[in-house]
Amino acid sequence: MATHDQIREKLDDVLVPGSMRSITKLNLVRDIEISNGKASITLVSAALNEEAQEWLKVKVGDASRQVSGVEEADVSFVEGKPGDLNRIGRVVAVMSGKGGVGKSLVTGFVALSLARRGYEVGILDGDITGPSIPRMFGIKGRPSGSDTGILPPISKLGIEIMSINLLLPNEDDAVIWRGPLIGKVITQFWEDVLWGSLDYLLVDLPPGTADAPLTVMQTLPLSGVVIVFTPQDLAAMVVRKAMQMAERMNTRIIGVVENMSYFVTPDSAKKIEIFGKSKAQDMARAAAAPVLGQLPIDPEVAALCDEGHIERYSSEALDNLAEAFLRAMPPQGK
Ligand SMILES: Nc1ncnc2c1ncn2[C@@H]1O[C@H](COP(=O)(O)OP(=O)(O)O)[C@@H](O)[C@H]1O
Numbered sequence: 001m002a003t004h005d006q007i008r009e010k011l012d013d014v015l016v017p018g019s020m021r022s023i024t025k026l027n028l029v030r031d032i033e034i035s036n037g038k039a040s041i042t043l044v045s046a047a048l049n050e051e052a053q054e055w056l057k058v059k060v061g062d063a064s065r066q067v068s069g070v071e072e073a074d075v076s077f078v079e080g081k082p083g084d085l086n087r088i089g090r091v092v093a094v095m096s097g098k099g100g101v102g103k104s105l106v107t108g109f110v111a112l113s114l115a116r117r118g119y120e121v122g123i124l125d126g127d128i129t130g131p132s133i134p135r136m137f138g139i140k141g142r143p144s145g146s147d148t149g150i151l152p153p154i155s156k157l158g159i160e161i162m163s164i165n166l167l168l169p170n171e172d173d174a175v176i177w178r179g180p181l182i183g184k185v186i187t188q189f190w191e192d193v194l195w196g197s198l199d200y201l202l203v204d205l206p207p208g209t210a211d212a213p214l215t216v217m218q219t220l221p222l223s224g225v226v227i228v229f230t231p232q233d234l235a236a237m238v239v240r241k242a243m244q245m246a247e248r249m250n251t252r253i254i255g256v257v258e259n260m261s262y263f264v265t266p267d268s269a270k271k272i273e274i275f276g277k278s279k280a281q282d283m284a285r286a287a288a289a290p291v292l293g294q295l296p297i298d299p300e301v302a303a304l305c306d307e308g309h310i311e312r313y314s315s316e317a318l319d320n321l322a323e324a325f326l327r328a329m330p331p332q333g334k
């Protein structure tokens with residue numbers, strides 16, 4: 001006798017066009033019924049255009065009939081909203097006192113190292129006026145979708161990415177929207193994007209500790225915040241403001257990351273603190289949270305980011321960051 005589980009297992013391999021994640025990972029399978037050799041499968045049409053629906057009807061039918069005992073398959077669609085289908089374990093925001101300290105880089109690093117370890121990861125680029133995530137990951141082209149939702153494009157490692165950059169006619173167009181509109185975009189990125197099941201959704205916040213990051217934090221159910229800084233930063237002030245924000249948002253600081261912490265000379269392999277003495281321990285103490293990482297200045301990083309190949313990067317500092325992050329914020333239910 002054919003079972004639900006057998007059919008579901010086959011459906012795990014059916015990929016959604018335009019996303020390349022499976023219909024089960026995107027939580028699009030609403031119902032499976034089997035009677036007298038006939039499987040009736042109900043899918044949710046959220047974020048799927050007509051073409052994608054037609055394609056899936058065929059593929060899901062084919063996949064179901066591979067199960068022995070299933071002679072006939074009937075595939076139908078019901079409407080649904082992405083927000084109702086998304087199952088996101090941890091939402092973690094990355095914050096910094098100012099721009100240019102490597103906030104987006106750290107967001108990208110954490111995302112790619114979690115993805116390498118087998119976790120399902122998404123990045124919500126919340127830096128509406130200075131989006132840089134798609135470029136780092138080499139993502140071009142517009143996301144597909146329908147009236148009901150948007151399908152986030154996927155990186156080479158399988159990271160789902162959503163950014164205002166992907167919706168603008170021209171990648172270099174400036175976004176000059178202010179507070180309320182930015183809030184609306186973020187709300188849409190949360191409710192109207194079909195993320196599906198994710199272990200982690202990382203949010204690249206706008207720089208600073210003023211209104212913009214606050215809007216984002218108010219919109220999303222955050223599990224915690226990571227603070228990025230450099231040895232040049234006015235550490236005490238950044239932490240104080242970040243802590244105030246976290247408190248107001250009922251969330252916590254998971255840890256701190258010092259970027260551009262040092263430089264290792266290629267010849268002598270000597271560590272030089274170019275921007276001055278490390279502030280990592282001071283920051284950690286002030287934030288009452290662990291140091292998750294200290295990243296060197298690495299010319300290879302800058303080059304890979306510019307070329308859209310951040311996912312090719314690996315280093316000991318990156319591994320340490322990933323391990324520390326997972327210790328501080330283990331996946332939900334694991
Ligand atoms: N550790 C590093 N080594 C080399 N280049 C870096 C490093 N951190 C950041 N950069 C480069 O500095 C620039 C700013 O980094 P980014 O992550 O975009 O900062 P933010 O998001 O805080 O504005 C980028 O071009 C990035 O490639």
Ligand SMILES: [Mg+2]
Pocket residue numbers: 100103104105127130132204
């Ligand atoms: Mg940035």
